[in-house]
Amino acid sequence: MTGDLTSILIHDLKLPADRLTDDASLDHAGFDSLAVVELSVLLADRYGIDISDSDIKDVATLGRLDLLITTKRSGR
Template sequence: MTGDLISLLIHDLGLPADRLTDDAGLDHAGFDSLAVVELSVLLADRFGIDVSDSDIRNAATLGRLDLLITSRRSGR
């Protein structure tokens, strides 16, 4: 995962660093419905990208979420 995503997850959302692996599911990583909404807002504020709550939930793993965010940031 990119450092930007890890930083958001640890410092802004307060998720446990030891659970943040590429293959971790969102539930295992500590996401709840509020964290999903907060991440969506943070991505819009910090990076100017639109990643909906459902996009985040549908990513299923942190690795896939990272790929989604990276592709949106690069405009692909």
């Protein structure tokens, strides 16, 4: 997972650092519906990328979420 995503998850969403691994599910990492919405808004504000709540919910792991964000940021 990239440092940017890890920083957002720990500092902005206040998720527990010990649960943030590439293979962790969003549920295991501590995501709830509010955290999904907050992440979507943060990504739009900070990086100008549009990732919907449902796109975030559809990823299986934090590693996949990181890949989705990286892909959107690179414009692919």
